[in-house]
Amino acid sequence: MFKRPAPKKFSADELQNITQASAQQTGSMKVQRSYDPAYPVFEIPVNSKVLAYVPNHTITSPDGIVSLRMDKFAAHNCQSGRSYQKVRCTQGIVAPTLGLDGSCPLCDALPDVWDLVHKDYSSLVRSKGGNPDDEASRETYKNDYYAAKNNMAISQPQVYVTFPIVVIDCEVRDGMATSTPKKNPDGTITGTVMWYSCMYKTYEEKWLKALETAPETEDGQPLSPAGLWVVLDYTYPSKDGKHNKMDSARKLNVGYKAMDAGYNAWAQAFDNQTASWTPEKAMEVVVDNVLRDMSEQQELADSLMIGTRDKLAMYNLGVATQTQAPVGGVLGSASESLAAFGATEVPAQIAPPQGAPQAVPQQIPQTNPAGVPQTAVQMPTGVPQQMPQGVPQQMPQQMPQGAPQAVPQAVPQGIPQQMPQQMPTGAPQGAPQQMPQGVPMGFPNGMTGIST
Numbered sequence: 001m002f003k004r005p006a007p008k009k010f011s012a013d014e015l016q017n018i019t020q021a022s023a024q025q026t027g028s029m030k031v032q033r034s035y036d037p038a039y040p041v042f043e044i045p046v047n048s049k050v051l052a053y054v055p056n057h058t059i060t061s062p063d064g065i066v067s068l069r070m071d072k073f074a075a076h077n078c079q080s081g082r083s084y085q086k087v088r089c090t091q092g093i094v095a096p097t098l099g100l101d102g103s104c105p106l107c108d109a110l111p112d113v114w115d116l117v118h119k120d121y122s123s124l125v126r127s128k129g130g131n132p133d134d135e136a137s138r139e140t141y142k143n144d145y146y147a148a149k150n151n152m153a154i155s156q157p158q159v160y161v162t163f164p165i166v167v168i169d170c171e172v173r174d175g176m177a178t179s180t181p182k183k184n185p186d187g188t189i190t191g192t193v194m195w196y197s198c199m200y201k202t203y204e205e206k207w208l209k210a211l212e213t214a215p216e217t218e219d220g221q222p223l224s225p226a227g228l229w230v231v232l233d234y235t236y237p238s239k240d241g242k243h244n245k246m247d248s249a250r251k252l253n254v255g256y257k258a259m260d261a262g263y264n265a266w267a268q269a270f271d272n273q274t275a276s277w278t279p280e281k282a283m284e285v286v287v288d289n290v291l292r293d294m295s296e297q298q299e300l301a302d303s304l305m306i307g308t309r310d311k312l313a314m315y316n317l318g319v320a321t322q323t324q325a326p327v328g329g330v331l332g333s334a335s336e337s338l339a340a341f342g343a344t345e346v347p348a349q350i351a352p353p354q355g356a357p358q359a360v361p362q363q364i365p366q367t368n369p370a371g372v373p374q375t376a377v378q379m380p381t382g383v384p385q386q387m388p389q390g391v392p393q394q395m396p397q398q399m400p401q402g403a404p405q406a407v408p409q410a411v412p413q414g415i416p417q418q419m420p421q422q423m424p425t426g427a428p429q430g431a432p433q434q435m436p437q438g439v440p441m442g443f444p445n446g447m448t449g450i451s452t
């Protein structure tokens with residue numbers, strides 16, 4: 001039984017507030033997207049369309065190219081239990097006041113993440129009587145590989161963009177939203193400013209591509225969405241009449257809409273209203289965009305990696321327990337297994353294999369920066385005495401200087417390596433259409449992993 005909480009006394013106002021708020025509770029968990037309610041984040045609607053205005057804030061590059069002002073950044077999709085979140089990558093960012101030296105603890109953890117993918121894959125294949133090292137059977141077990149990859153605690157970073165849009169209240173006909181603004185009795189329209197986020201690839205392939213067919217402005221064909229009205233069409237036909245957020249996101253069709261001159265004053269007002277919606281603000285308030293300092297980033301990486309490192313330790317113990325009488329059950333939790341060995345956990349250091357594919361060649365620091373904690377793996381100290389002779393020493397003591405840090409390790413050869421091939425090189429990133437068909441995206445509906 002839970003302890004009975006102390007009886008509470010409420011004022012009449014408090015009681016009314018509590019009752020009203022309670023009546024609106026839905027019981028479903030809402031993913032927090034913004035740390036500041038004054039700066040909400042746009043949620044992808046299911047099978048619906050939205051009229052929005054893109055505030056006219058631009059930046060001009062040194063060579064004179066005008067583009068939409070936006071927060072463009074790389075982020076890791078991360079999962080912890082059933083929670084999913086993007087974590088901004090700090091690779092290449094040098095900001096001494098934040099302790100950032102160009103490295104990223106999440107990138108540094110990727111070799112372990114890939115190591116577990118490989119071990120999970122091998123284990124799945126062996127459980128089905130296959131040989132994970134047999135090149136010829138790779139196709140047979142590819143779904144096992146994707147299943148192993150779906151459990152990655154930290155993904156390779158992908159590039160995203162975030163900018164403000166003003167979502168306009170529109171008329172509804174036959175239960176479906178239209179792109180006709182709803183006029184209030186006093187003739188005004190209602191617009192809500194929100195952050196819009198998508199993969200950079202989506203921005204290029206949908207938002208920028210659609211500019212070719214956008215209505216001409218006084219200056220000719222627009223070169224950026226800034227100052228344009230846009231219809232975000234998430235509708236799509238569904239055979240069984242059921243629709244979901246992920247498919248809605250995938251089916252997004254972006255089209256720019258010519259509006260009467262009467263709307264120019266509204267556009268101007270929205271431009272003024274969004275002056276503070278800068279990339280710096282996005283970095284401050286949008287959960288997915290927040291830039292962490294080095295200690296926050298390291299702490300987060302460590303906590304995200306607990307499960308991965310526990311499982312890796314368990315696999316490593318599995319080698320020993322198979323040649324001895326099983327102690328405490330190999331398939332129990334790693335900490336139980338460790339306890340059974342009378343072991344305590346100490347961090348050891350791991351070196352990525354030589355000649356491993358370089359996922360982020362241009363971003364790898366030349367030397368391992370001093371003061372940056374190295375990728376740690378939990379290894380039991382008590383184990384070696386009890387391990388049979390000949391168990392391979394998997395953990396070299398020293399990280400070689402200048403060794404690539406964010407290198408996928410032990411990815412099965414011959415298996416489609418989507419992640420490494422799509423590493424950011426300043427180019428558009430992996431999109432849903434590059435994911436294997438019929439394979440889950442890894443981020444369920446409603447989670448922040450969907451931002452197509």
Ligand SMILES: [Zn+2]
Nearest residue numbers: 089090104107
């Ligand atoms: Zn990173």
